[in-house]
Amino acid sequence: MSKLQWNLGTVFAGGHVNDSSFQSFVSELKIDLKKLREKVETLSEGDIDNFTFSFIQLEDLTARFQEASAFTTCLVSANIKDQEAKQWRANLKPILGQLQSIDTELEDHLLHMKEEEWQNLMSHPDMKARSFPLHERRQKGREKMEKTYEQLAEALSQDGYHGWSDMYDTLIAQMRITKDDETLSVGQANNKKGSSDRAVRKKWAAALEEKWEDHEDLFAEAINHLSGFRLALYEKRGWSDPLKEPLMINRMQSETLDAMWAAIEEVKPMLVMYLRRKKALLGIDKLHMHDISAPIGDNTKEIPYEEAAQDIEAHFRSFSPIMADFAREAFDKNWIEAEDRDHKRPGGFCTTFPVSGQSRIFMTYDGTSGNVQTLAHELGHAFHQRTMEGLPYFTTRYAMNVAETASTFAEQIMADAAVKEASSRDEKIKLLDTKINRSCAFFMNIHARFLFEKRFYERRKQGWVNPDELKHLMVESQKEAYCGELDVHDPYFWSSKLHFFITRTPFYNFPYTFGYLFSLGIYQRSKQNQEDFETAYISLLKDSAAMTVEELAEHHLGVDLTRKDFWRQAAQPIIEDIETFLELTE
Template sequence: MSNAEQIWDLESIFPGGSSSPELQMQLEAVRTQIAALQAQVEALTSGLTLEQLKTLVHDMQDVQINLGQCRAFVSCLTAQNVRDNKAKLLQGDLGQIGASLAGVFTAIDHIFVSIPEEKWQSFLEDGELKELKFALNERRDVAKIKMSPELESLVTDLEVDGYHAWSHLYYTIVGDMSIEMELAGKPQTLSMGQAANLLSSPDPKVRQGVFEKYEQAWSEKAELFASTLNHLAGFRINLYKNRGWDDVLSEPLQRNRMERATLDAMWAAVQGGKPHLVKFLERKAEILGLDQVAWCDLWAPVGDAGKEIPLAEAKTFVVDQLRKFSPDIADFTERAIAKRWVEAEDRGGKRPGAFCTSLPLSKESRVFMTYSGTISSLGTLAHELGHAYHGYVLKDAPLFLRRYAMNVAETASTFGELLVVDGAIGAASTPEEKLGILEDKIGRSVSFFMDIHSRFLFETRFYDARKKGLVSAAQLNELMAGAQKEAFLDSLKEYHPHFWASKLHFYSTGVPFYNFPYTFGYLFSAGVYARAKAEGQGFAQNYARLLADTARMSVEDLAKKHLGVDLTKPDFWEAAVKLATDDVEEFLQLTQK
């Protein structure tokens, strides 16, 4: 395949990369728009007419579309070349613009709150605003339960050198950490990310060796990170207390537009599926020649990873699998590939990981990844193209109705990935290859059902303890290992007590409780996939309509409307969990002696 087919087209968005004059013009236009919006807000002395509200709502979305276009473009630049210093400066500019816009939005939200209830609801019956009712009510409701605009803006100011600073400090220290190890007879210095990757090495000595050093490295920083985690949590608890929020889960649940009963029903179904995964871990131990699987063996490969799949073949395979379900999705995906929305080249200087970003102004998407020819790389390609399809379905909706939450964000991506991975299992040329793909797939269920559940248990318990006072590093270890033991049904030989120090998500100030939305997303998508398998192509239209509604209602309403199910009840979740346990049954059969 020629080079040009592996790299994406960014020139048609803003020509000239990080030196693009067109990009500078767009940024200047956004700054002007924000200043105009600010002036508009200041000019509103008392009361707000329907026309003024409509103008505000229109302008809020318009400026976000224009800013979003720049943001997406710059994120592509920084990903494709980590040494693009101009792109880094642009990122800084965007941060500042974003902060000034957030300030104006906070002021606007409080104007919304100040409108008397009856008047507000009558405004929302207006033709143009009616469609946005959900989004506008949500904005106003969230602003209502916060403190006064003066206090909230003080919080935002203080967060920069307090809350967020603790998080930045953590990331900086982790970036500097390394492990010295002898690999294949040569001494090597590994970053923490590289070390973590070695935990999926087929060599048990490498896995154990790395894991010991890995735990050791985190334990050396345990006091430092324990105090960081305590201050982050302390900040959050105090802020919640001042806002009058007594449950630490209220913010994450609200952000994910879901009810507590839904979360409980989901975990209950997960719990019911776990004994199957324990059987899987037992069989995996046998295959690996171990008496019991330890934490460091969880990602050890089993079976054969299969032959290398060239990128061109992978693209065709993805499109062919999608076509079996929906010709529309297949056609869209084919066009996205032909228009070079995908950056997949395996070269140095690229950021690790994969993502899909949508360009709200040009109504396109871009997919970023480093394609390596493995089955998991093929899955990633399908995953990211699934995100692109989600963006495509939403592209003509008002911006406020394109903002889906984290828990439904993975619906289309996981769906596409499941479709393609199952296709690959069906197309495997040897039993060993089939086993390898299946094992990789079940490994993801282990992560979502057990590992992420342990993070949820840990974080909930940690917050309870933190409310009473500081929690020591030793106590954190105890809480973590205890949560892991419980979430894995006591099935591992050894746990990872310093996991709390190593997991970046615990230190994120952008997303509180960065855990259960993952499991939700995976199972929600699996449940939709189960329905698609049962109903076949006839479900494709429903599927597109469901995706189109992901940012227009609560997840409970979404499921009721498009799947006819009640997410607060176990049925839907149990059907989704069963897909994973069926995989385990197949694995057990395939590996029976």
């Protein structure tokens, strides 16, 4: 087996869905699920012992479902033509629906518990460690429709709402981009947009835009249908704000989100200065979106995978030996799928196998410095999951915003180390450019996505949004987010960015920025108190699914996230990096 390919055989023998170990696992899951369904149907009010048993059983079955689901996701991602894996992934969907139906049933029991019963539940020995997910479910139950309607909505969503997300993935997987007798997948063509050669960037950006234009009606159909379903559900729940669910999922207050964006607006004038200087350094008349992430100077150096692995381990070790040892374990045990080949889905991710206590990382590695950053990013996710080993499964399901904290923290370690080790002025400029470009992505690109999605949902409330309107909304959002510095916009970004089509996590944008800035705040504290950092950091990660983000920050950092102060301080290193960049490129 190549070092660039992952080994799934340690999760299920044979490493494929046609192996009996996987199929037996799913069969046993279905049998136990049926037993739990029958038990919950006979659960009476006030029966704390049987409720406790049912809740812990649901937790166990949910973890087992994640094990099977992650396995099929890995197989399909590594080979989009794997029809058997696709079939099994589809077969698992009804199981998820049944689990969510039982969860809704138990949520309803929590909602109707008398105060004395609730207190008895909270004092039960097996429930003390699960108090946060119980409190959370009880509160969510108050915000939703009647139980039977919620169960019906979830059942219908499997082949409706979530089906449109699956359709998008299928369309992207089948698309091929051809230019000058070279044919690439969408992921491979996107990598070309990061080339140091502007002619290459422009060629593939234009080729991709042509393809998006060819399919704009299909993508408009998908985004309109999934958003229409979401808005109809919100209306029945009495929710008028499309941000209510994403804020609830991310366990954060709207005041925190507002404070974060307000602090970012204060940094944008410095980012504008950076963009203008970069435009001059690139020697271009018109700034395209693909120019922003373009490397300055020659960036043809290829970093071998083994070298990247060694660098990541070494730099992680300077902050946390435990984190470094974990990274080495992931490399040695082939937990990473990094091979650059056709028939892989685009992008990267990290997924967890809670039953076997393992993680897997997916990406396409082609030797760029950006790939090294992505690899470190995904290892940060995997380390986060490792820190929660041994906790009840429902207290390990952290939200996306804190999930992005550990990953962007890992990236920051690599970026800072690279700048410090720069052997020349030119190299330092290139590395600072890479660091600041990440800030542009989180503060401008992600902001454009956030603005687009907010405006799109408000417009969708009025009716169908056609491709021309979608393009207009996208361009207007980019103009505002980039402070008018873009000369050429990307009108099809709404169709090319898969995050707009992810149904399990609406508004798959602002949590990235939260995680980035939150991790910068933690990173600064790590440099101030290196001796105790490792223990404190792991403690924070362990609590990340057992508190709201405001409680997490107050408890572990002593800060108030609803005020701009923390976010301003977290952004200060970005301003300093830009000042250094401007000075070096004077």
